[in-house]
Amino acid sequence: MSEQVLQYLQEHQQRLLDKLFEFLAIPSVSTDSAHKEDIHKAADFITTYLQDIGFKNIEKQETGGHPLVYAEYNGAGAEAPTVLFYGHYDVQPADPLELWDSEPFKPEIRDGRIFARGSSDDKGQVFMHLAVFEAYMKTEGKLPLNVKVCIEGEEEIGSENLYKVLHDKKEQFQADFAVISDSGMVEKNQPTILYGLKGFTGIEITVNGPDHDLHSGMYGGAVRNPIMALNHILASMKNEEEVVTVDGFYDGVEPLSDEERELIDQVKGEDYVKATSIPETVSEKGYTAKEHTMARPTFEINGMYGGYQGEGTKTIIPSSATAKITCRLVPGQDPERVQQLLEKHVKRVAPAGVTVEVIKEKLSAKAYKVDPDHALIKKAAESYTKAFGKETVYVRMGGSIPVVEWMEAIYQMPIVLLGFGTPDDRLHSPNESFPLDSFEKGMETLAYYWNQVKDK
Amino acid sequence: MSEQVLQYLQEHQQRLLDKLFEFLAIPSVSTDSAHKEDIHKAADFITTYLQDIGFKNIEKQETGGHPLVYAEYNGAGAEAPTVLFYGHYDVQPADPLELWDSEPFKPEIRDGRIFARGSSDDKGQVFMHLAVFEAYMKTEGKLPLNVKVCIEGEEEIGSENLYKVLHDKKEQFQADFAVISDSGMVEKNQPTILYGLKGFTGIEITVNGPDHDLHSGMYGGAVRNPIMALNHILASMKNEEEVVTVDGFYDGVEPLSDEERELIDQVKGEDYVKATSIPETVSEKGYTAKEHTMARPTFEINGMYGGYQGEGTKTIIPSSATAKITCRLVPGQDPERVQQLLEKHVKRVAPAGVTVEVIKEKLSAKAYKVDPDHALIKKAAESYTKAFGKETVYVRMGGSIPVVEWMEAIYQMPIVLLGFGTPDDRLHSPNESFPLDSFEKGMETLAYYWNQVKDK
Numbered sequence: 001m002s003e004q005v006l007q008y009l010q011e012h013q014q015r016l017l018d019k020l021f022e023f024l025a026i027p028s029v030s031t032d033s034a035h036k037e038d039i040h041k042a043a044d045f046i047t048t049y050l051q052d053i054g055f056k057n058i059e060k061q062e063t064g065g066h067p068l069v070y071a072e073y074n075g076a077g078a079e080a081p082t083v084l085f086y087g088h089y090d091v092q093p094a095d096p097l098e099l100w101d102s103e104p105f106k107p108e109i110r111d112g113r114i115f116a117r118g119s120s121d122d123k124g125q126v127f128m129h130l131a132v133f134e135a136y137m138k139t140e141g142k143l144p145l146n147v148k149v150c151i152e153g154e155e156e157i158g159s160e161n162l163y164k165v166l167h168d169k170k171e172q173f174q175a176d177f178a179v180i181s182d183s184g185m186v187e188k189n190q191p192t193i194l195y196g197l198k199g200f201t202g203i204e205i206t207v208n209g210p211d212h213d214l215h216s217g218m219y220g221g222a223v224r225n226p227i228m229a230l231n232h233i234l235a236s237m238k239n240e241e242e243v244v245t246v247d248g249f250y251d252g253v254e255p256l257s258d259e260e261r262e263l264i265d266q267v268k269g270e271d272y273v274k275a276t277s278i279p280e281t282v283s284e285k286g287y288t289a290k291e292h293t294m295a296r297p298t299f300e301i302n303g304m305y306g307g308y309q310g311e312g313t314k315t316i317i318p319s320s321a322t323a324k325i326t327c328r329l330v331p332g333q334d335p336e337r338v339q340q341l342l343e344k345h346v347k348r349v350a351p352a353g354v355t356v357e358v359i360k361e362k363l364s365a366k367a368y369k370v371d372p373d374h375a376l377i378k379k380a381a382e383s384y385t386k387a388f389g390k391e392t393v394y395v396r397m398g399g400s401i402p403v404v405e406w407m408e409a410i411y412q413m414p415i416v417l418l419g420f421g422t423p424d425d426r427l428h429s430p431n432e433s434f435p436l437d438s439f440e441k442g443m444e445t446l447a448y449y450w451n452q453v454k455d456k
Numbered sequence: 457m458s459e460q461v462l463q464y465l466q467e468h469q470q471r472l473l474d475k476l477f478e479f480l481a482i483p484s485v486s487t488d489s490a491h492k493e494d495i496h497k498a499a500d501f502i503t504t505y506l507q508d509i510g511f512k513n514i515e516k517q518e519t520g521g522h523p524l525v526y527a528e529y530n531g532a533g534a535e536a537p538t539v540l541f542y543g544h545y546d547v548q549p550a551d552p553l554e555l556w557d558s559e560p561f562k563p564e565i566r567d568g569r570i571f572a573r574g575s576s577d578d579k580g581q582v583f584m585h586l587a588v589f590e591a592y593m594k595t596e597g598k599l600p601l602n603v604k605v606c607i608e609g610e611e612e613i614g615s616e617n618l619y620k621v622l623h624d625k626k627e628q629f630q631a632d633f634a635v636i637s638d639s640g641m642v643e644k645n646q647p648t649i650l651y652g653l654k655g656f657t658g659i660e661i662t663v664n665g666p667d668h669d670l671h672s673g674m675y676g677g678a679v680r681n682p683i684m685a686l687n688h689i690l691a692s693m694k695n696e697e698e699v700v701t702v703d704g705f706y707d708g709v710e711p712l713s714d715e716e717r718e719l720i721d722q723v724k725g726e727d728y729v730k731a732t733s734i735p736e737t738v739s740e741k742g743y744t745a746k747e748h749t750m751a752r753p754t755f756e757i758n759g760m761y762g763g764y765q766g767e768g769t770k771t772i773i774p775s776s777a778t779a780k781i782t783c784r785l786v787p788g789q790d791p792e793r794v795q796q797l798l799e800k801h802v803k804r805v806a807p808a809g810v811t812v813e814v815i816k817e818k819l820s821a822k823a824y825k826v827d828p829d830h831a832l833i834k835k836a837a838e839s840y841t842k843a844f845g846k847e848t849v850y851v852r853m854g855g856s857i858p859v860v861e862w863m864e865a866i867y868q869m870p871i872v873l874l875g876f877g878t879p880d881d882r883l884h885s886p887n888e889s890f891p892l893d894s895f896e897k898g899m900e901t902l903a904y905y906w907n908q909v910k911d912k
Contacts (some may be wrong), residue, residue: 198769
């Protein structure tokens with residue numbers, strides 16, 4: 001690789017940052033239908049950029065939901081390998097807005113970080129790839145290998161339509177290997193190879209009681225309170241030792257080997273208490289916080305609501321209560337089976353006097369693990385180390401990227417997770433940010449990597 | 457009493473209804489500061505009406521919160537007794553608006569009922585008193601007895617400032633007895649004397665975890681979920697047999713005598729299942745639904761919220777969760793002590809990894825019981841029976857009217873509860889309504905009653 005590629009990235013850094021800010025300024029929130037137009041704006045931003053770079057066969061594919069941006073570069077010739085690059089241009093909702101120190105969709109740099117919704121997850125990392133492709137084209141006139149681009153707009157809502165696309169258009173998306181930059185490093189400037197991801201599934205529980213809110217003085221004592229009923233149901237699903245008490249939940253889970261426990265122990269990781277201001281960490285009985293987050297399944301209530309939430313007091317028995325639940329799964333757990341177990345448990349413990357409804361999350365994913373010794377992984381580690389000047393560590397993480405499981409299932413190709421986020425990025429939260437260091441050294445890493453894997 | 461009073465009420469029924477609708481159209485929601493102006497509009501409506509009737513010394517008293525309307529009529533002379541008439545012009549919030557079949561503040565008549573927020577609780581019943589006073593003045597030129605009017609604007613927020621007023625202005629408000637119409641009958645057109653009311657208290661619990669919403673993949677397994685923590689706390693406060701499991705909660709509660717159980721059993725009451733569409737009633741182990749609602753304490757979660765409530769899925773660990781709780785108390789229970797017991801319980805069971813905050817409801821009230829054989833009560837029963845053509849039943853009810861306890865404590869005067877609401881009125885709920893029968897026969901009852909109690 002010519003030095004000019006890195007030089008180009010340095011010389012154009014300000015312009016590239018300005019361009020990234022344009023991208024981040026688009027509130028492409030996929031879960032909220034009010035942002036449909038912004039979703040298209042974000043997709044158009046990418047197609048235009050790909051055109052400028054010199055990609056061919058650019059398509060804004062209709063998926064039934066939000067569009068998927070596809071493009072090809074074949075200029076490296078038949079001898080060169082083809083990589084499928086995946087990312088997503090959609091973002092999580094920004095609420096609660098009042099907790100942001102700056103506007104979520106007015107990017108700004110403070111303390112060496114880019115603050116904006118999507119700066120880390122995943123617009124920032126998608127943009128880095130495009131910038132590196134631009135640098136290669138503008139300096140060497142070509143890319144080191146052939147590239148297929150797949151950037152979707154539904155990752156934050158479970159990639160609702162992606163599976164069908166990947167499955168139906170196998171020919172079009174087939175490649176020698178895949179690269180995904182939608183993950184992070186264990187700490188800032190610590191090169192990290194992710195060799196394991198958790199799976200994901202969820203359910204929504206609604207307890208229905210009276211057909212309208214009732215006066216607690218007139219009906220209290222005759223009517224089951226739906227919120228209390230839901231409290232009893234949920235409290236029976238995970239105990240205070242953070243052990244999930246749903247029958248069969250842990251069936252098939254690989255026991256954590258001493259070797260892996262050591263590997264996890266060696267990872268410095270982040271200071272959970274410092275990063276979240278909690279009084280102390282809590283984790284599954286018999287496991288450390290790091291072990292639980294990285295390698296054990298989790299059960300979380302993401303949201304719950306029922307009855308009066310306004311100012312003051314309202315003495316009612318509410319007509320219903322709802323809880324949104326998601327689980328992170330590990331190898332050996334089948335998402336559909338876990339959903340069935342959760343539903344079975346809920347129906348079994350539901351008390352008299354109310355009716356209970358369970359809605360299953362449509363999109364689920366199995367957990368993923370790759371061989372850390374694969375050549376494509378090793379080369380990624382070398383590129384990281386070269387760019388960040390530090391040894392690369394290997395970890396499993398608690399996050400879930402459904403597309404990883406699908407690509408493996410459909411294409412049986414190696415998948416390399418090149419992530420540059422950091423534990424302090426506040427993904428999915430107010431004040432999401434991404435370090436300038438990750439932005440610069442990350443692009444450098446990618447520049448090295450393409451050069452290292454350009455030969456079959 | 458001359459027949460003309462009743463005749464006047466009949467002849468002017470349409471005009472009186474139109475005037476009531478003006479009153480109901482004012483959204484005087486006391487718990488929401490956005491309605492401050494409407495609160496004043498409602499108070500002004502009453503002062504104007506009192507002037508037109510011929511009341512003297514009319515004051516819109518500043519209370520520190522919403523104004524209280526005071527007025528006097530002394531035309532009956534020193535020989536006649538003086539009654540203190542209490543009511544409230546404020547209403548509960550109307551949300552959820554989408555569940556109303558007609559606008560909450562655009563009154564309309566359907567199926568023989570007046571539909572509007574406040575039609576039953578309590579604007580409709582307050583208006584009936586004013587209309588009957590008007591009828592007496594316009595026909596007999598005077599009222600049968602002297603009257604002091606006390607109509608407040610904070611009943612739905614616990615009558616925050618009323619106690620101080622009643623306490624500090626004892627001279628001004630002192631009377632021979634009090635009449636309150638802010639309650640109901642056990643069924644439509646069934647004359648009902650309320651001889652017992654429940655007390656009231658409450659707390660709000662907030663569980664605080666991380667200082668911001670967290671990505672469930674990155675932190676799940678290290679951080680206690682505040683919603684789950686609150687689930688465990690609440691589930692430990694009342695069991696599935698509807699027994700409150702907070703130590704000492706039932707201390708001092710008078711056991712329910714066989715006589716009273718019989719009395720309760722004889723009350724037809726309403727069909728709870730039919731009125732609320734629940735699968736079946738549930739009540740405290742060992743007590744019927746009627747016994748529990750009328751004569752046993754209750755514990756209700758009025759509202760609960762935490763985390764993501766929007767469309768779709770958001771895979772977070774929320775930073776906090778909150779529950780609003782109120783209890784209805786019976787004779788023998790001290791509200792402040794119950795609050796302390798609840799707080800002590802919450803603090804005791806709160807799990808590690810979160811901090812828990814308990815806010816105590818500022819206004820509480822003890823339960824109330826009056827002697828059903830008191831002359832003023834007997835005469836009320838006779839008036840009811842005369843107007844509705846049906847024997848009057850005697851009941852205790854689950855509702856709480858703090859002012860009743862305060863009047864008794866401060867003035868030691870008999871309090872007569874003349875209520876005309878019905879179980880189907882949907883107080884505090886969407887589609888609140890009040891039967892035209894109650895409106896007409898209720899005014900007739902009041903007309904008879906004033907005539908019956910005009911002599912000391």
